[in-house]
Amino acid sequence: MNLREAFRVAGQALVANRLRSALTTLGVLIGVMSVVLLVAIGQGARQEITGAIEGLGSNLLFVLPGDGDFGAGPSRSRFTLDDIEAVERELRGPGRQVAASTVGGEPIQAEGVRLNATVLAVSAGYPEVLDREIARGLAFSESDVTTSRRVAVLGASTAEDLFDTQDPVGRTVTISGVQFRVVGVLSRIGGGGTPFGPDQDRTVLIPASTGQRLFGTDRVDSIFVRATSTATIEQERSTVERVLAQRIGEDEFSVISQDEIIGVVGDILQILTIVLGAIAGISLLVGGVGVSNIMLVSVSERTREIGLRKALGARTRDITLQFLLEAMALTVLGGVVGLALGIGGAQLVAALAPVPAAVTWWSIALALGVSVGVGLVFGVLPARRAGRLDPVEALRHD
Template sequence: MDFGESFQMAVKTLAASKLRSGLTMLGIIIGNASVISMVGLGEGGRLYINQQLQSLGPNILFIVPGNRETRRLGGLETSRNLVLADAEAIAQQVPSVVDVAAENTTPGLITFLNRNANASVIGTNPAFITVRNFTTDQGRFLGDLDMQRNSAVAVLGNALAERLFEDQVALGQSIRVNNVTFEVVGVLAVQGSNLGVNYDDAVIIPITTQASRLVGRTSPFGIEVSFISATARDSESLQTAEFQVTNLLRLRHGIVDPAEDDFFIQNQDTLLSIADTITGALTLMLAAIASISLLVGGIGIMNIMLVSVRERTQEIGLRKAIGASQQDILLQFLIEAVILSAAGGVIGTLVGVSGISLLSLLTPFEATASGAAIVLAVGVSGSIGLFFGVIPARQAAKLDPIVALRSI
């Protein structure tokens, strides 16, 4: 019997027991769909995080207070030793840096008439909008005169402006931030979340005004900041800018031993590398967990095929009695197992791709079906069918025709 005849016979046999064949394929279907969906989800998460980091601004450096080792070990007590004067010194004395923004974030209660909203209050300087690559939708951003005069002016995030003013014009309106009156001079375009802060739901004010009217001076060295962000001239200048900023801050803070640094610097490339490493590991973990269902599906195929051998003892005995060889019987049962697993793999792929498309519609993740994941999942499912089909196929091939015919 050639391969074509064995294939036709295997298809007819499986078609005769549609419910059993469908249930047997279910484990493979779930396994393939899970693997493809999990890999797609991981890839979508990686793209989403990269987009968020890219949106922070081009060629950007982040100077954060505290020792790198302390933060790495999970230290809760982080010294707050960066001040506005540090940011101003970087802007004036580091030639490889174009713009520098200082930022300090505190919670606040924002009030307009009888409407209240809890939002982040971000104190910063005019360079913030350039460094972070933001744009205004209405009005203007903060200016140098606002900083010098400690002006009570505010720029609202897009979502916060809609919540407070609904259909009214926000520009020129007066709001209260922690019971201090501010004039709205601008509204940001939609920006989304960055570094744990939702800028669409925030109010931005001059950092000097924040220090003098809202939080006070909490550092004896000047106006305290949460972190400083700086833009290098170009991507080739990032390393130079990091080196120059490090030396300047060590000089200003009186640090001789680098191990005693009370700040550390992260550049965008480093953040992207860390994000890729983490999301890659998570994707592998998710795929490994989902692959367990493929193994369970393979075991299910083996169990059903073993039952099928017992039920088809008479058929096997008759075929061997009329001249079918062990290889013919072995081939037919292997083909049946491979058909079940491959068909389950194809259906599971369709389900997985559909799930990824639905995920892209319902979440901000731009999840995509990885071609490599599809080929791997279908190939593995077919191999699983072949592997787990060997035992029942060998059992059927070795069946003694005399013993089989006695059961007729």
């Protein structure tokens, strides 16, 4: 029996049992759809989060306390403002290249509104190095930092929550009981928080020296270095490492590039995506078991037909092929329709939910490949059983 004939026979059998074929296909359909949809959501989240990290600015190096082992406890920072200056001097690039921040979670209040915001005690170069634009007013000057002036620049959300629609510039906010004059407001950048930092719009910037006094420390939590260009990033990185190693010791800090962070976060989210896909894959497996089951029923119902075909000259492999194709037709049909619904569902999610969804070619290939594979694997058992039926027994069957 040639393939064309086998396809025709398989098609006839499936059409003859429309409802049963449709329900069996549904199992595979749901499996393929959930694989495509969940992988799309995972990929969307990955793109969104790595995009948010990229939004911190390009060519950035992060200098963090400790030797940078993941899983190690938080290390006490040994950076001081003098270290920042030393690095800045050594880099000799055009414009500001180094900024520092110290994080505090002090309650902040103004006009009777009280809220918790991330207070960042930063050096004067912070907005420039991290690409933060000032929407209103001014950033602080070098002298604000050296003289520990009590001035603040508010993140967009912080300003809105405290002052609603009024202009906050020139007004007063109270942080830990100390009054600060608002000199500027940052532009909104959106994107929310990332695993590597707070929501950038929900911050308050104060001069580093003022902040150190407020938090009772002479240290700086982290240092940001903007490389002059992509080409010089490695060279500038080793300069930073050399200067800091001399000043505070090699094991006291680590330098991570933005690409490395994106790499690590991307890897984590990739694993998450694969796990989501695997869970959805289980439903595809269950769909496959359904196909196997219904094919066994079909073989047993059509025992006489199989016996007759054998009497008329069908070989074992003709019968096996016929039933295998039938199983595969069920799963491939489910695969194609499930794929279409999965892509449609992903677009619906992207349109309606804050989480974007990105359909990837590999999830499509995987879903289709797996549905063909499921048809093969789960079709083989019933098909072989059909092929091996003894024609004498099969003809007598009723």
